[in-house]
Amino acid sequence: MSLLIVGTVAFDAIETPFGKTDKILGGAATYIGLSASRYLDKQNLVSVVGEDFPQEHMDLLSNRGVDLGGLQIKKGEKTFFWSGKYRNDMNTRDTLDTQLNVLGTFDPIVPENYKDCKYLMLGNLMPSIQQRVLDQLPNRPKLIVLDTMNFWMDNFWDDLIDALKNVDVLTINDEEARQLSGEYSLVKAAKKILGMGPKNVIIKKGEHGALLFNHKEVFFAPALPLEEVFDPTGAGDTFAGGFIGYLAKTDDISFENIKRAIIHGSAMASFCVEKFGTERLQGVDENEVEERLNAFIDLVQVEMAL
Amino acid sequence: MSLLIVGTVAFDAIETPFGKTDKILGGAATYIGLSASRYLDKQNLVSVVGEDFPQEHMDLLSNRGVDLGGLQIKKGEKTFFWSGKYRNDMNTRDTLDTQLNVLGTFDPIVPENYKDCKYLMLGNLMPSIQQRVLDQLPNRPKLIVLDTMNFWMDNFWDDLIDALKNVDVLTINDEEARQLSGEYSLVKAAKKILGMGPKNVIIKKGEHGALLFNHKEVFFAPALPLEEVFDPTGAGDTFAGGFIGYLAKTDDISFENIKRAIIHGSAMASFCVEKFGTERLQGVDENEVEERLNAFIDLVQVEMAL
Numbered sequence: 001m002s003l004l005i006v007g008t009v010a011f012d013a014i015e016t017p018f019g020k021t022d023k024i025l026g027g028a029a030t031y032i033g034l035s036a037s038r039y040l041d042k043q044n045l046v047s048v049v050g051e052d053f054p055q056e057h058m059d060l061l062s063n064r065g066v067d068l069g070g071l072q073i074k075k076g077e078k079t080f081f082w083s084g085k086y087r088n089d090m091n092t093r094d095t096l097d098t099q100l101n102v103l104g105t106f107d108p109i110v111p112e113n114y115k116d117c118k119y120l121m122l123g124n125l126m127p128s129i130q131q132r133v134l135d136q137l138p139n140r141p142k143l144i145v146l147d148t149m150n151f152w153m154d155n156f157w158d159d160l161i162d163a164l165k166n167v168d169v170l171t172i173n174d175e176e177a178r179q180l181s182g183e184y185s186l187v188k189a190a191k192k193i194l195g196m197g198p199k200n201v202i203i204k205k206g207e208h209g210a211l212l213f214n215h216k217e218v219f220f221a222p223a224l225p226l227e228e229v230f231d232p233t234g235a236g237d238t239f240a241g242g243f244i245g246y247l248a249k250t251d252d253i254s255f256e257n258i259k260r261a262i263i264h265g266s267a268m269a270s271f272c273v274e275k276f277g278t279e280r281l282q283g284v285d286e287n288e289v290e291e292r293l294n295a296f297i298d299l300v301q302v303e304m305a306l
Numbered sequence: 307m308s309l310l311i312v313g314t315v316a317f318d319a320i321e322t323p324f325g326k327t328d329k330i331l332g333g334a335a336t337y338i339g340l341s342a343s344r345y346l347d348k349q350n351l352v353s354v355v356g357e358d359f360p361q362e363h364m365d366l367l368s369n370r371g372v373d374l375g376g377l378q379i380k381k382g383e384k385t386f387f388w389s390g391k392y393r394n395d396m397n398t399r400d401t402l403d404t405q406l407n408v409l410g411t412f413d414p415i416v417p418e419n420y421k422d423c424k425y426l427m428l429g430n431l432m433p434s435i436q437q438r439v440l441d442q443l444p445n446r447p448k449l450i451v452l453d454t455m456n457f458w459m460d461n462f463w464d465d466l467i468d469a470l471k472n473v474d475v476l477t478i479n480d481e482e483a484r485q486l487s488g489e490y491s492l493v494k495a496a497k498k499i500l501g502m503g504p505k506n507v508i509i510k511k512g513e514h515g516a517l518l519f520n521h522k523e524v525f526f527a528p529a530l531p532l533e534e535v536f537d538p539t540g541a542g543d544t545f546a547g548g549f550i551g552y553l554a555k556t557d558d559i560s561f562e563n564i565k566r567a568i569i570h571g572s573a574m575a576s577f578c579v580e581k582f583g584t585e586r587l588q589g590v591d592e593n594e595v596e597e598r599l600n601a602f603i604d605l606v607q608v609e610m611a612l
Contacts, residue, residue, distance in 0.1 A: 088490070089490065090490075184396075185533055185534060185535070186531055187531045187532060187533045188533055208511065208514040208515075209514075211531060218531060218605065219607075219608070220528045220531070220605045221606075221608075222526045222528065225493045225524060225526070226491070227491055227493045227494055228491060229491070256608075259608040260608060260610055263608060263610065293610065297608075297610055299524065299525065299526045300525070300526055300528070300606040301525075302525070302562075302565040302566060302569060302603075303566075304566055304599065
């Protein structure tokens with residue numbers, strides 16, 4: 001089933017207690033696409049890069065089935081760049097540098113042959129850009145997933161509230177859920193956010209797993225206890241990519257299947273953090289995914305009836 | 307099966323964003339006993355209080371099947387008192403006052419008729435006191451659970467390390483596991499701690515659930531997402547009480563049953579935090595426990611095979 005991904009394609013420079021990288025391939029849409037490619041042969045991408053974006057990165061995406069017809073390449077301009085450093089706990093990071101470059105004037109144009117998409121992943125971007133994508137689609141997709149962050153709440157509150165009205169699944173982390181709702185309790189936060197429009201809210205708690213709420217039900221997916229977290233960059237986007245990739249592949253958006261999709265997303269994210277950037281994600285094979293899904297199920301497996 | 311609980315019986319004065327209490331009934335052994343009483347008709351207690359400890363609190367414990375033959379009542383002395391204030395996030399608390407009183411000279415004496423205990427819960431206490439209890443038992447209990455905290459690591463490291471050598475299950479929170487092991491990753495921390503003697507380690511993560519490790523396996527029990535956490539005091543002890551109460555009742559210490567016991571302990575703890583002190587714990591009925599156990603199971607239930 002056709003999946004359209006909208007999000008950043010970028011350069012990242014990352015420093016963790018385990019080492020540092022030069023400019024490497026990054027961006028929300030990159031992680032989403034690589035992760036979703038485990039489930040789909042073909043995905044469409046709307047994004048923007050500068051003239052400095054190398055052919056090898058485009059080939060990597062193409063080889064994974066990511067169609068680049070919607071990737072704008074801006075002559076004479078530079079690709080979005082982010083640089084960050086993780087502290088020793090690996091949960092806190094400081095942004096060292098952000099160069100918006102091509103992202104500063106990004107106008108997302110959805111190619112005609114992408115417009116019938118059934119699954120739409122709106123990666124973390126300015127809410128008005130996310131909305132402009134929605135406005136170009138003649139028919140509402142079967143499922144719209146939107147990711148956002150605190151920066152947009154701080155600076156573009158009204159636009160974000162508008163965009164949320166159209167959303168089937170909002171993915172957000174725990175601190176952002178608290179900020180968006182004004183509630184400390186995540187149960188209360190989820191209820192308030194569901195009142196803003198999204199039919200489902202996934203609250204990502206990093207190493208503490210993820211909570212899924214709709215108006216009637218709640219589900220909790222643990223994170224796999226990992227011996228080493230090497231680089232958390234892109235884990236949330238990798239989660240989103242596995243999540244929507246699985247849903248698009250199975251074409252079933254029941255609550256039961258959304259639960260399964262969260263386990264798939266969590267499994268993909270658990271690979272992502274094992275190496276710098278997209279490196280580990282590129283090397284994952286089918287058996288490893290299967291093994292890790294089983295590990296997720298075993299982790300919480302308990303037979304209560306004696 | 308006979309359960310012996312060793313721990314504090316105390317007065318607490320608690321302040322949370324929702325209100326404050328005068329001196330109310332508290333102490334690790336109190337919470338453990340009240341929680342375990344859901345599973346057992348009779349439990350033995352070794353502890354100490356002062357002359358100021360009221361009859362009504364002793365009656366409350368007696369009525370729940372807690373035998374007070376091992377409760378020392380020190381004439382002319384005062385009961386251990388702790389006072390604390392929770393911050394708005396309910397995860398951080400500041401100790402306002404600690405008056406050791408009778409606890410300062412506590413010498414735990416195990417009555418003859420307690421010495422054949424099959425299940426032993428060593429609540430959070432000075433490690434040398436925990437060890438002195440072990441030294442009085444002619445036969446090793448079938449299961450020894452020990453709870454501890456960072457204070458003993460800071461001040462009585464060697465005693466704690468000695469006590470850990472004899473333990474079947476160590477319960478500890480995530481920060482304490484990191485301190486005890488010197489490892490940030492909880493997987494690595496658990497491995498190191500298992501190397502110190504305990505056959506199982508339960509790492510309590512509060513609102514993020516609990517992890518169980520032995521040398522071969524790992525299990526994760528979520529915490530129930532609660533709308534309101536009113537007072538977290540005693541939640542860890544209530545967990546321990548439900549945990550060992552269930553194990554003593556079923557008299558099965560297989561890994562599978564330890565997993566079940568964690569769910570029972572988590573369910574009991576989820577009640578504890580809903581009101582101040584032991585209030586909610588006193589009022590829990592059988593149907594409510596059943597309902598909450600089901601909620602725990604449903605929370606992570608997902609059928610992966612399509």
